[in-house]
Amino acid sequence: MAVIGATSGTGAKARWAVLDVIVVVYALVPVLWIVSLSFKTKETIADGNFIPRSWTLQNYKDIFTTNEFLRALFNSIGIALIATAIAVVLGTMAAYAIARLDFPGKQALVGVSLLIAMFPQVSLVSPLFEMERSLGLFDTWPGLILPYITFALPLAIYTLSAFFREIPWELEKAAKMDGATPAQAFRRVIAPLAAPGVFTTAILVFIFCWNDFLFAISLTSTEASRTVPAALSFFTGSSQFEDPTGTISAAAVVITIPIILFVLFFQRRIVAGLTSGAVKG
Amino acid sequence: MSHTADAGAEAAQDPAPDAEKGKRKAVSEGKRAERKLGLLLCAPAALVMIAVTGYPIFYSLWLSLQRYDLRFPDQREFIGLENYITVLTNSYWWTSFGVTSLITVVSVVIELVLGMALALIMHRTIVARGLVRTVALIPYGIVTVVAAFSWRYAWTKDTGYLAALLAPESDLLTQRVPALAIITLAEVWKTVPFMALLLMAGLALVPDDLLKAASMDGASAWQRFTKVMIPVMKPAILVALLFRTLDAFRIFDNIFVLTNGAQQTGSVSMQTYNNLIKGLNLGIGSTMSVLIFLAVAVIAFIFIKVFGTSAPGSDNGGKR
Numbered sequence: 132m133a134v135i136g137a138t139s140g141t142g143a144k145a146r147w148a149v150l151d152v153i154v155v156v157y158a159l160v161p162v163l164w165i166v167s168l169s170f171k172t173k174e175t176i177a178d179g180n181f182i183p184r185s186w187t188l189q190n191y192k193d194i195f196t197t198n199e200f201l202r203a204l205f206n207s208i209g210i211a212l213i214a215t216a217i218a219v220v221l222g223t224m225a226a227y228a229i230a231r232l233d234f235p236g237k238q239a240l241v242g243v244s245l246l247i248a249m250f251p252q253v254s255l256v257s258p259l260f261e262m263e264r265s266l267g268l269f270d271t272w273p274g275l276i277l278p279y280i281t282f283a284l285p286l287a288i289y290t291l292s293a294f295f296r297e298i299p300w301e302l303e304k305a306a307k308m309d310g311a312t313p314a315q316a317f318r319r320v321i322a323p324l325a326a327p328g329v330f331t332t333a334i335l336v337f338i339f340c341w342n343d344f345l346f347a348i349s350l351t352s353t354e355a356s357r358t359v360p361a362a363l364s365f366f367t368g369s370s371q372f373e374d375p376t377g378t379i380s381a382a383a384v385v386i387t388i389p390i391i392l393f394v395l396f397f398q399r400r401i402v403a404g405l406t407s408g409a410v411k412g
Numbered sequence: 413m414s415h416t417a418d419a420g421a422e423a424a425q426d427p428a429p430d431a432e433k434g435k436r437k438a439v440s441e442g443k444r445a446e447r448k449l450g451l452l453l454c455a456p457a458a459l460v461m462i463a464v465t466g467y468p469i470f471y472s473l474w475l476s477l478q479r480y481d482l483r484f485p486d487q488r489e490f491i492g493l494e495n496y497i498t499v500l501t502n503s504y505w506w507t508s509f510g511v512t513s514l515i516t517v518v519s520v521v522i523e524l525v526l527g528m529a530l531a532l533i534m535h536r537t538i539v540a541r542g543l544v545r546t547v548a549l550i551p552y553g554i555v556t557v558v559a560a561f562s563w564r565y566a567w568t569k570d571t572g573y574l575a576a577l578l579a580p581e582s583d584l585l586t587q588r589v590p591a592l593a594i595i596t597l598a599e600v601w602k603t604v605p606f607m608a609l610l611l612m613a614g615l616a617l618v619p620d621d622l623l624k625a626a627s628m629d630g631a632s633a634w635q636r637f638t639k640v641m642i643p644v645m646k647p648a649i650l651v652a653l654l655f656r657t658l659d660a661f662r663i664f665d666n667i668f669v670l671t672n673g674a675q676q677t678g679s680v681s682m683q684t685y686n687n688l689i690k691g692l693n694l695g696i697g698s699t700m701s702v703l704i705f706l707a708v709a710v711i712a713f714i715f716i717k718v719f720g721t722s723a724p725g726s727d728n729g730g731k732r
Contacts, residue, residue: 254469
């Protein structure tokens with residue numbers, strides 16, 4: 132009886148519901164905690180209560196009136212968007228070639244991107260630090276965009292080539308029959324079909340760039356190119372005697388919003404992107 | 413041999429051998445065009461990747477053989493393997509190596525167990541599947557530094573709800589063992605969903621018929637899990653373990669925010685960062701970079717050779 136009940140019925144539903152609730156609590160509690168901190172007043176921030184005893188928007192007012200945070204937010208958005216755009220374009224081209232074309236060096240390219248995906252990023256910090264200083268790229272946008280593109284490319288290539296293998300390629304053949312060159316077939320027929328996969332990849336790459344901390348603190352030294360994750364670790368209160376907990380929390384919440392939006396609207400795509408890349412990539 | 417003979421015989425009989433030849437030539441031209449296009453399409457990605465990783469890794473190797481401290485640039489000179497001896501005989505290096513290895517092993521083991529549980533829930537739940545999958549993506553997507561601050565404040569004396577709940581009298585982040593446990597907790601929380609997604613991809617490959625058949629034959633849920641699902645999922649499990657092990661070994665963000673390496677909780681990445689950016693010692697920093705690279709290569713080698721992990725992308729999937 133119990134065995135049959137395990138696969139259907141309200142008992143099973145209740146059991147799954149309990150498990151679901153555990154997952155929801157697991158995933159949300161740390162996020163809700165930082166949200167709660169960001170709304171606490173200066174007097175109650177150190178009370179250790181999970182829910183604020185008194186609420187305030189002061190922390191948000193503070194960060195949005197300081198240049199430090201606004202500049203970092205601007206850097207974060209700009210650098211992540213540019214890096215994502217470039218990585219996705221280059222990744223799309225390479226993934227198309229890997230999924231569809233036969234050419235020498237294909238395995239080598241796949242191997243190299245696999246190596247980079249597993250590369251310890253800290254190993255690159257010292258040479259990049261030195262090279263960027265001599266090239267004048269240190270503490271500039273391109274100085275961060277370049278390593279971001281590099282580490283995003285393997286992710287982009289894997290995810291995209293997995294998507295590209297699912298596309299009905301007969302259409303490409305048909306286009307070629309009608310006299311289209313391979314390049315035209317790529318632009319006119321395949322690119323529109325591939326758009327959902329490209330979009331998913333863009334989200335994953337953006338999350339990666341948005342998330343980076345190591346390069347952001349190693350390859351920047353001023354507000355000129357410091358992104359929010361790096362800026363957070365330099366946050367002090369409005370005076371040096373002030374505890375920055377509230378402002379850090381508020382800034383942390385602000386940079387979590389895009390992630391929450393992505394997850395809410397594109398959950399299916401993100402899951403598909405991560406799982407397809409993993410198995411078939 | 414026989415083919416050419418046939419072709420010759422055919423050509424003799426066929427009234428239009430030129431057409432045949434022309435077609436064959438067109439095919440090979442198409443092939444050549446395809447190769448050219450393939451190389452052209454891959455070139456930009458390959459160039460960027462090589463310029464930003466290939467060249468620097470050799471440069472790093474070169475720097476690691478020099479005494480090169482930016483505070484004393486005049487003393488720059490080639491010193492062979494001296495930096496390696498300095499680092500490898502340094503107890504701080506080995507402490508951080510031990511810390512990194514410990515965090516890596518413990519967190520990956522916990523992640524595998526929790527990740528499998530989460531994968532099963534996401535895959536099989538009959539209630540609110542979309543909701544569970546959506547919510548589970550939040551730890552994956554959230555900025556590591558943000559999550560680390562959340563954990564830090566949660567465990568800070570007075571401020572934190574967890575500190576208030578579990579250890580109101582002591583400051584756990586300033587004690588070595590509790591701090592390491594908190595770092596591991598933060599790492600595990602963030603990466604279980606990623607592990608679960610990789611495992612879920614493997615779960616999708618388990619045929620339902622097989623599970624039903626096992627169930628008919630009287631296999632318990634646990635037996636179905638260990639005897640049917642695990643063997644089918646083995647490749648996915650190994651890939652997930654490989655990815656996460658290499659990723660955990662480079663742990664940096666969580667430690668930086670949670671303890672900043674105090675009380676000997678620093679990882680090898682922290683050590684490298686400190687020598688390089690804080691100490692401005694490029695020679696020693698590069699030496700550590702090279703050593704981390706080697707350690708990661710050894711881990712990957714063990715996974716691929718000993719466990720037979722098939723690296724994704726290097727299999728025949730691409731040729732299908």
